[in-house]
Amino acid sequence: MHEFTSDLEELADRALTYSLERLKYDPPLDGPRTSEDLFEEVGNTISAKGMGGLEALKVFTDVLAPACISTDHPRNLAYIPSAPSEHANLFDLVVGASALYGGSWQEGAGAVFAENQALRWVADLAGLPESAGGVFAQGGTVGNLSALVVARAQCRKRSPHSSQLAIICSEEAHSSIRSAAQIMDVDLVLVEPDAEGRLRGDDVAREIDAYHSSGDGRIFAVVATAGTTNLGIIDDLESVGAAARERNIWFHVDGAYGLAALCAPSVRPKFIGVEGADSLIVDPHKWLFAPFDACALIYRKPELAREVHTQSASYLDTLHEDDSWNPSDYAINLTRRTRGLPFWFSLAANGTDAYSDAVEKTLDMAQIAARKIREHPRLELFREPDLSVVAFTRPGWGKADYKNWSDTLLNNGIGFVPASSHKGMPILRFAIVNPWTKVVDIDQILATL
Numbered sequence: 001m002h003e004f005t006s007d008l009e010e011l012a013d014r015a016l017t018y019s020l021e022r023l024k025y026d027p028p029l030d031g032p033r034t035s036e037d038l039f040e041e042v043g044n045t046i047s048a049k050g051m052g053g054l055e056a057l058k059v060f061t062d063v064l065a066p067a068c069i070s071t072d073h074p075r076n077l078a079y080i081p082s083a084p085s086e087h088a089n090l091f092d093l094v095v096g097a098s099a100l101y102g103g104s105w106q107e108g109a110g111a112v113f114a115e116n117q118a119l120r121w122v123a124d125l126a127g128l129p130e131s132a133g134g135v136f137a138q139g140g141t142v143g144n145l146s147a148l149v150v151a152r153a154q155c156r157k158r159s160p161h162s163s164q165l166a167i168i169c170s171e172e173a174h175s176s177i178r179s180a181a182q183i184m185d186v187d188l189v190l191v192e193p194d195a196e197g198r199l200r201g202d203d204v205a206r207e208i209d210a211y212h213s214s215g216d217g218r219i220f221a222v223v224a225t226a227g228t229t230n231l232g233i234i235d236d237l238e239s240v241g242a243a244a245r246e247r248n249i250w251f252h253v254d255g256a257y258g259l260a261a262l263c264a265p266s267v268r269p270k271f272i273g274v275e276g277a278d279s280l281i282v283d284p285h286k287w288l289f290a291p292f293d294a295c296a297l298i299y300r301k302p303e304l305a306r307e308v309h310t311q312s313a314s315y316l317d318t319l320h321e322d323d324s325w326n327p328s329d330y331a332i333n334l335t336r337r338t339r340g341l342p343f344w345f346s347l348a349a350n351g352t353d354a355y356s357d358a359v360e361k362t363l364d365m366a367q368i369a370a371r372k373i374r375e376h377p378r379l380e381l382f383r384e385p386d387l388s389v390v391a392f393t394r395p396g397w398g399k400a401d402y403k404n405w406s407d408t409l410l411n412n413g414i415g416f417v418p419a420s421s422h423k424g425m426p427i428l429r430f431a432i433v434n435p436w437t438k439v440v441d442i443d444q445i446l447a448t449l
Ligand SMILES: Cc1ncc(COP(=O)(O)O)c(C=O)c1O
Pocket: 080, 138, 139, 140, 141, 142, 144, 174, 176, 225, 227, 228, 229, 254, 255, 256, 257, 283, 295
């Protein structure tokens, strides 16, 4: 038995009470403070003898936690915020208490089994074959990179002598694709999207053919985005996938934000073509009500990922003596927490219908927000939302005006809506992923504009 002293009992009591209160009530929005300011208040918290658990918890609850913006606040509409379900959050506490190892079947069979069922739900929604599978990686950035590394390996098998390799994607693709290209030291070919902001197959095909005819370089991956971060635009997955397949090139779909909406019948047809993906990602920590951090990375043929990502070392040999499913073989990771489990638990407990309803709710709220912006005397809707990102402008305002407004909104504890831009033009955007974001929340923010 663990030595659980009376001090620890009290700490457990306080830690669980704090956690439950945080889960039960709307959190304050809170906000950042400077490092100097925090140091002034808490000093150096690390010492030879330690300050004790109760004191350290107090430092966290009273000073550090309020210096972190609550990403699940219903008026936090910044970047892509988060909205973990109560079930997912509660189960995260269980995962934390359970010392689960998620890298191998040998050590984490039960957990990996459950994670794989959650991945299966996503794969089925996307229309991938029964043989598809993958892993919950740390986030979309690592998920995209892991998939692209596998894509490159396939190309190298076919074209071992190509001097230069390249990824092709839209100018609107997420920054993590550029980052992957840099890490992999490959070219990035950017294609201008159509007037609607969507990447189209004919444009991709033309650019691939031009790249191939200009030397002996090869495009090894076509990346389409299923829900751009800034505007929520879904590329034409069907035609882009066809352009890739016709040329025997890996087709990766980055749906870190948007593919969550596969479970929403009202927008599902917008994703036609995703079933042709060789790999895809979706982050349950974005719009599938899971806590940070979890990216579902799924391959059509997971055995190709295993060839690339499996780490070999004498001390690991026993893991590979049979054909059991080791999550660490499918991404850039070895040790991993079972980060898909809170998502699995919430899905298992609430049922997939509740997921469809919750995503539909946020889509409805985005439509309501768009209507209110259209009717607002001083605002202009930037484009009709495809998903749950609502972009708009306040004509006459420059970058500094948007920043001042956004800072004031946060300082007053009303909401968190930092400015963004599109092709150099400042815009505001609401990213609505929280089913608890209500009409009154939208009204409260719009009233300040
Ligand atoms: C479309 C898209 N791809 C990739 C990412 C990167 O995901 P992460 O922040 O989990 O690394 C994001 C993040 O917002 C995204 O929206």
